[in-house]
Amino acid sequence: MEISQKEVQKLIESQTVEYKKSLSLMKEALEALCGMINSDIATGSVLFGVSLDGGISGIEPGNLDSAQRTLAQHIRQKFDPPIICIIAVLECKDRHLIQLKADRAPGVAYHEYGGRAYIREGSTTRQLSYQEKQHLFRKRNRDQHNGPWKCDRCGSFVGMLSSIVFTDQGIKKTYDCDCGGEFWPAT
Numbered sequence: 001m002e003i004s005q006k007e008v009q010k011l012i013e014s015q016t017v018e019y020k021k022s023l024s025l026m027k028e029a030l031e032a033l034c035g036m037i038n039s040d041i042a043t044g045s046v047l048f049g050v051s052l053d054g055g056i057s058g059i060e061p062g063n064l065d066s067a068q069r070t071l072a073q074h075i076r077q078k079f080d081p082p083i084i085c086i087i088a089v090l091e092c093k094d095r096h097l098i099q100l101k102a103d104r105a106p107g108v109a110y111h112e113y114g115g116r117a118y119i120r121e122g123s124t125t126r127q128l129s130y131q132e133k134q135h136l137f138r139k140r141n142r143d144q145h146n147g148p149w150k151c152d153r154c155g156s157f158v159g160m161l162s163s164i165v166f167t168d169q170g171i172k173k174t175y176d177c178d179c180g181g182e183f184w185p186a187t
């Protein structure tokens, strides 16, 4: 696939793209990818072959097929639960870039890379603490929970929650209590 430098620049300005000059930075790149898919946006991509200032350096010369295979194998081994990742070779100014694109799998609270869960905040990536992982797990599993519920502020119990809101992503359940708190699974 052919891509112009302008299109590359546009990608770079996005919050959901990490760019790395070289494939030797694979580990850092995949930590960032893990952090992006674990954020609320739940999607992310990595572009190899672009330097920090947005210059097109291209990836190291060599066998593109084997580079893709190595990446695919590494991703399969290191992500848990497994992620669905698309690996594409882009061509820009006669140089090759490799693009990875991934999303958080439906129903998964967070993915781990190499046994650690990461989160992206702005353009930095950091590790999630045990408490944060628990919080994400509870928060992202609420949609599958049938009750009863307890408010984290006033402490009131309800058997069933029926409030929904209409958003641009469709109909969503809400967990807001009248007191300003939020309902969480009581059990």
Ligand SMILES: [Zn+2]
Pocket (backbone or CB within 6 Å): 151, 152, 153, 154, 155, 156, 177, 178, 179, 180, 181, 182
């Ligand atoms: Zn309340």
